[in-house]
Amino acid sequence: MSDTRGLLIVLSGPSGVGKGTVRAAIFEDNPYGYVYSVSATTRQQRPGEIDGKDYHFMSREAFEALIEQEALLEYAQYVGNYYGTPMAKIEEDLAAGHDVFLEIEVQGALKVRERVNREDAVFIFLAPPNLTELEGRLVERGTDAQSVIYERMQRACEEIDMMQYYDYVVVNDQVPKAVAKINAIIQSEHLKVERVVDRIHAEIHQYLQGGND
Numbered sequence: 001m002s003d004t005r006g007l008l009i010v011l012s013g014p015s016g017v018g019k020g021t022v023r024a025a026i027f028e029d030n031p032y033g034y035v036y037s038v039s040a041t042t043r044q045q046r047p048g049e050i051d052g053k054d055y056h057f058m059s060r061e062a063f064e065a066l067i068e069q070e071a072l073l074e075y076a077q078y079v080g081n082y083y084g085t086p087m088a089k090i091e092e093d094l095a096a097g098h099d100v101f102l103e104i105e106v107q108g109a110l111k112v113r114e115r116v117n118r119e120d121a122v123f124i125f126l127a128p129p130n131l132t133e134l135e136g137r138l139v140e141r142g143t144d145a146q147s148v149i150y151e152r153m154q155r156a157c158e159e160i161d162m163m164q165y166y167d168y169v170v171v172n173d174q175v176p177k178a179v180a181k182i183n184a185i186i187q188s189e190h191l192k193v194e195r196v197v198d199r200i201h202a203e204i205h206q207y208l209q210g211g212n213d
């Protein structure tokens with residue numbers, strides 16, 4: 001009588017908070033067999049990023065075709081570019097019983113919240129210890145111009161205000177601590193009664209019907 005469906009794990013939070021770093025640490029050992037959903041984006045590829053692994057990099061026209069085909073679970077415009085979550089692969093992975101990680105910004109996370117059943121997903125907001133530290137991380141990362149960092153920080157202030165719509169908040173002060181908390185959240189979500197109750201009812205029904213044959 002265990003839970004066999006995959007869980008959709010939405011890891012979200014402002015740019016530079018460390019979503020990618022924490023997710024990479026979670027996937028290093030990956031004892032629970034999580035799957036990462038590779039997003040589509042029109043953003044320019046950064047040095048070291050691999051097409052198909054970090055993102056599916058594409059033109060605006062190609063992205064807009066995906067929107068037209070309704071092939072995205074959600075998408076958002078973020079600091080001048082499109083970002084979106086391809087749907088087909090996620091459905092396949094969840095049906096196969098894998099927990100699927102989305103690493104997305106807040107607007108997109110809230111769209112997913114509207115589209116999926118409450119018991120099928122968990123929404124985790126990764127928060128910085130404070131805003132000065134967040135800006136420092138964006139600067140240190142060295143991937144964005146000062147003007148882009150400014151825009152990302154403006155957006156971060158709005159995003160942090162949306163934390164209330166999530167199920168959990170994890171402060172990323174230290175990566176190993178954040179990883180442990182996220183793994184604990186996911187394992188607890190799997191133990192929720194809502195995750196197993198329908199299957200148990202079906203099993204009881206089947207058992208009783210079998211007994212009446």
Ligand SMILES: Nc1ncnc2c1ncn2[C@@H]1O[C@H](COP(=O)(O)OP(=O)(O)OP(=O)(O)O)[C@@H](O)[C@H]1O
Nearest residue numbers: 014015016017018019020021137141172173174175
């Ligand atoms: N707990 C932490 N303490 C100090 N630095 C950290 C911590 N977590 C991540 N960092 C650093 O902060 C920077 C931003 O991290 P990362 O790129 O993972 O953020 P992100 O949330 O995925 O950003 P984006 O949303 O823009 O992709 C990186 O240089 C990373 O090494």
Ligand SMILES: Nc1nc2c(ncn2[C@@H]2O[C@H](COP(=O)(O)O)[C@@H](O)[C@H]2O)c(=O)[nH]1
Nearest residue numbers: 015039075076078083084085103104105108
């Ligand atoms: N709504 C979505 N947001 C996404 C997706 N993939 C990534 N992101 C988020 O966009 C910003 C900027 O990312 P960057 O790689 O340019 O730094 C960041 O918050 C990402 O988490 C997506 O599919 N949908």
